[in-house]
Amino acid sequence: MITLTLKQQPTVPLEAENICPDVVAGLTHDAVRALPVYHGKRQCRLDEFFDVGQAFQPDGQAGKPNLRTDEATELEIHGDCSRVKWIGRGMTRGRIKVVGNAGMHLGSGMTGGVIEVTGNASDWVGAEMKDGLIRIHGNAGGQVGAAYRGSLAGMAGGTILIGGNAGLEVGMRMKRGIIAVGGVVRDFAGLQMKGGTLVLLGGAEIRTGAWMFRGTIVSLKPIKLLPTFSYSCEYEPSFLRIYAKHLRTLGVTIPIDGGMYQRFTGDTSLPGKGEILVWQAQS
Amino acid sequence: MLRIIGGKVYDPANNINGVIKDICIANGKIVADVDAGRTIDATGRIVFPGGVDIHTHVAGAALNFARAMTPENQRTAAKFMHTADTRAGIGGPTPTTFATGYLYAGMGYTTVVEAAVPILSAKHTHEELRDTPIVDKACMLLMANNEIVMDLLEAGDFERAKQVVAWLIWAAKVYGVKAVNPGGVTAWKWGKDAKQLHEPVYGYNKITPAQIIGGLANIVDQLGLPHPVHLHCNNLGAPGNVATTLETMKVLEGNRAHMAHLQFHAYGGDDWHTMRSEATQIADYFNKHKNLTADAGAVLFGNAVTITADGPWQHLLYQLTGRKWGNLDVENETGCGIVPYTYKGSNLVNAVQWAVGLELLLLIDDPWRIFLTTDHPNGACFWRYPEIIHLLMNAEVRKERVKKLPAKALSRIVLGDLDRQYSLYEIAIITSAGPARALGMPNKGHLGVGADADVVIFNENPDGEMMFRYPRYVIKAGEIVVEEGDIKNPHDGREFIVKPTYDEKIEDYLKPVFQSQYTMSFENYPVELERAHHAEVRPV
Ligand SMILES: [Zn+2]
Numbered sequence: 166m167i168t169l170t171l172k173q174q175p176t177v178p179l180e181a182e183n184i185c186p187d188v189v190a191g192l193t194h195d196a197v198r199a200l201p202v203y204h205g206k207r208q209c210r211l212d213e214f215f216d217v218g219q220a221f222q223p224d225g226q227a228g229k230p231n232l233r234t235d236e237a238t239e240l241e242i243h244g245d246c247s248r249v250k251w252i253g254r255g256m257t258r259g260r261i262k263v264v265g266n267a268g269m270h271l272g273s274g275m276t277g278g279v280i281e282v283t284g285n286a287s288d289w290v291g292a293e294m295k296d297g298l299i300r301i302h303g304n305a306g307g308q309v310g311a312a313y314r315g316s317l318a319g320m321a322g323g324t325i326l327i328g329g330n331a332g333l334e335v336g337m338r339m340k341r342g343i344i345a346v347g348g349v350v351r352d353f354a355g356l357q358m359k360g361g362t363l364v365l366l367g368g369a370e371i372r373t374g375a376w377m378f379r380g381t382i383v384s385l386k387p388i389k390l391l392p393t394f395s396y397s398c399e400y401e402p403s404f405l406r407i408y409a410k411h412l413r414t415l416g417v418t419i420p421i422d423g424g425m426y427q428r429f430t431g432d433t434s435l436p437g438k439g440e441i442l443v444w445q446a447q448s
Numbered sequence: 449m450l451r452i453i454g455g456k457v458y459d460p461a462n463n464i465n466g467v468i469k470d471i472c473i474a475n476g477k478i479v480a481d482v483d484a485g486r487t488i489d490a491t492g493r494i495v496f497p498g499g500v501d502i503h504t505h506v507a508g509a510a511l512n513f514a515r516a517m518t519p520e521n522q523r524t525a526a527k528f529m530h531t532a533d534t535r536a537g538i539g540g541p542t543p544t545t546f547a548t549g550y551l552y553a554g555m556g557y558t559t560v561v562e563a564a565v566p567i568l569s570a571k572h573t574h575e576e577l578r579d580t581p582i583v584d585k586a587c588m589l590l591m592a593n594n595e596i597v598m599d600l601l602e603a604g605d606f607e608r609a610k611q612v613v614a615w616l617i618w619a620a621k622v623y624g625v626k627a628v629n630p631g632g633v634t635a636w637k638w639g640k641d642a643k644q645l646h647e648p649v650y651g652y653n654k655i656t657p658a659q660i661i662g663g664l665a666n667i668v669d670q671l672g673l674p675h676p677v678h679l680h681c682n683n684l685g686a687p688g689n690v691a692t693t694l695e696t697m698k699v700l701e702g703n704r705a706h707m708a709h710l711q712f713h714a715y716g717g718d719d720w721h722t723m724r725s726e727a728t729q730i731a732d733y734f735n736k737h738k739n740l741t742a743d744a745g746a747v748l749f750g751n752a753v754t755i756t757a758d759g760p761w762q763h764l765l766y767q768l769t770g771r772k773w774g775n776l777d778v779e780n781e782t783g784c785g786i787v788p789y790t791y792k793g794s795n796l797v798n799a800v801q802w803a804v805g806l807e808l809l810l811l812i813d814d815p816w817r818i819f820l821t822t823d824h825p826n827g828a829c830f831w832r833y834p835e836i837i838h839l840l841m842n843a844e845v846r847k848e849r850v851k852k853l854p855a856k857a858l859s860r861i862v863l864g865d866l867d868r869q870y871s872l873y874e875i876a877i878i879t880s881a882g883p884a885r886a887l888g889m890p891n892k893g894h895l896g897v898g899a900d901a902d903v904v905i906f907n908e909n910p911d912g913e914m915m916f917r918y919p920r921y922v923i924k925a926g927e928i929v930v931e932e933g934d935i936k937n938p939h940d941g942r943e944f945i946v947k948p949t950y951d952e953k954i955e956d957y958l959k960p961v962f963q964s965q966y967t968m969s970f971e972n973y974p975v976e977l978e979r980a981h982h983a984e985v986r987p988v
Binding site for chain 2: 317
């Protein structure tokens with residue numbers, strides 16, 4: 166495992182897509198310390214901002230990696246990295262643990278591996294990701310698992326779990342995969358959603374599912390619906406049992422027994438074939 | 449000074465078909481002999497005149513709007529890093545200015561025509577062309593929906609209309625006249641289109657699209673412009689538009705005309721479910737009428753961005769695709785619409801479009817009258833031309849591709865039955881010699897003494913795509929700008945501008961009309977000559 170400890174808070178956001186298991190795997194200690202990061206328009210060395218920890222052996226022969234590759238694919242980052250962007254961008258394997266906060270675009274476009282953040286994360290967590298798992302224990306910003314501006318589709322697979330609240334446009338244009346948010350999400354959750362599942366354990370503010378085309382939004386709290394969603398029935402969705410079982414393995418509990426789900430379809434202004442399921446506990 | 453020795457030269461304008469001969473260059477021109485300077489050994493290689501793109505969209509307000517509208521393309525586009533020789537930029541469907549120059553030159557193209565320039569945004573266009581390095585440039589001026597010209601044609605005042613057109617050409621500092629969906633863009637300002645050639649344009653009493661087309665073709669011919677009217681017909685893209693296109697060609701009898709992106713105008717059928725290729729019908733008529741030239745406007749599967757002054761068509765395309773839509777109004781002159789589009793091989797309509805482009809290139813028998821284009825970035829990006837060349841040169845590859853189309857498409861196209869294969873000589877015609885001749889550019893598209901020294905050297909390769917994608921040397925105006933595949937030492941290209949003769953008194957008529965109708969003052973309207981970089985003015 167490689168440990169990075171933030172030693173100097175960047176004054177403007179640091180673009181650090183090189184903090185990624187795929188990049189550091191097989192590099193020497195010196196090479197990791199010299200990895201380029203961008204502080205504004207200036208190119209800097211990673212070790213100007215981070216202490217690169219001593220899970221490394223002292224340098225052996227110059228130019229030779231001195232870690233086994235499987236060890237090098239684990240990164241642990243300490244400190245308030247809320248101004249460090251692009252951690253784990255496009256990662257395909259390995260594990261990143263951020264003990265503290267993470268900046269924007271965490272795990273953007275990742276296709277595999279695991280990212281865990283003990284604190285909060287900023288906007289665009291797992292934007293356009295294809296596979297893998299991201300778990301944020303605190304709050305997340307907006308556009309979780311979303312499509313970047315202009316793109317036709319957001320996340321296409323994988324799982325994002327947010328323990329706290331999340332911001333605007335969570336799951337915007339997502340196509341596949343699961344996002345589960347423990348707290349409240351702000352406006353436009355599931356905006357233009359094309360597929361996948363968005364689980365809202367703590368409810369949502371307004372305009373949930375606006376322009377939703379397909380996909381499922383599950384809310385465990387009553388939510389305000391747009392007039393373009395129409396009520397279809399109250400039932401026990403059998404597929405949710407399977408989802409619940411899967412989510413339980415990830416530490417997320419959604420109720421199945423002791424109530425029913427109200428199903429709303431929309432967004433009929435498109436017309437969309439998405440659904441919003443709202444939990445109704447038995448009174 | 450430069451001498452290229454040992455290469456197999458294809459120079460159709462001078463009837464040279466694969467002859468091994470030396471090409472000598474001095475002071476940016478082809479000369480008979482040189483006695484000093486560098487020698488390039490092209491033994492075993494192919495020598496072509498530099499490519500000429502007769503119809504593309506690479507600069508100006510509409511293209512810039514498209515660039516801004518499609519950030520998703522820019523993120524994944526090829527990156528051009530800043531080097532000692534080159535500026536930074538990106539490729540993709542709507543490349544940035546500098547990258548446009550590098551991409552064209554890197555493919556062996558040395559002259560490009562920006563095919564849709566409104567007078568009102570001509571300044572912007574010239575500024576961008578100035579930042580488009582290496583290639584020489586020329587602009588076509590949008591004229592078929594200019595309300596001042598239309599009012600005059602409606603009033604039957606042909607002479608004055610001609611003076612106005614001449615004045616506007618010089619005001620905008622352009623090379624030729626473009627007509628896009630004549631009358632249709634004006635009608636679009638009322639939410640309408642001009643689908644019938646012989647019915648009055650919406651908002652007018654008398655004037656019809658046919659009269660605008662005939663009028664402009666006449667004006668251009670009478671002014672003696674080097675390139676005829678450059679026409680984007682009515683009903684672009686619509687099933688069954690073959691009738692409109694044939695009727696338009698009849699209207700043009702007795703005049704010269706260039707039919708732009710003919711592929712988009714050669715469809716049969718009644719709707720999207722029955723759409724089929726009518727390339728055979730178009731080619732039959734076209735082959736018999738030597739007053740016409742055309743460019744293919746071929747389509748390739750993949751991402752594109754459609755940009756055209758044809759506002760009503762773009763609105764329809766937006767409704768069909770549900771993708772983004774941009775719409776611009778250009779006061780009394782024209783308009784523009786932008787919709788990102790993806791051509792899919794599995795889509796019946798797209799499959800027919802793909803076939804029609806190739807069919808026209810194969811069925812029109814005279815390569816001197818049909819030229820390679822994709823109406824970049826509408827049908828495909830210009831940097832994909834080598835893919836089309838490969839298909840034209842190889843019937844087997846073509847037939848294999850046809851087999852992969854949806855079964856339903858096969859009965860609606862004839863591409864699978866065509867065995868013609870382009871020779872290198874014919875490729876040199878449709879990519880260089882032909883368009884140069886149609887543009888009336890006597891120093892372009894050939895390697896005879898006195899021509900501009902725009903020369904390309906390819907490695908001979910049975911895979912046409914590989915061969916034409918990676919020229920080994922590109923020489924522009926006598927300077928080596930691509931050496932062993934790398935861009936080096938890029939310089940600025942020139943801009944070709946025509947200056948038609950007109951009666952200066954036409955300003956007395958124009959000024960009051962202009963002051964009452966435009967948001968800009970008359971004095972600020974014309975483009976200063978200094979704004980066109982390295983301008984080469986040709987009085988006619
Ligand atoms: Zn065009």
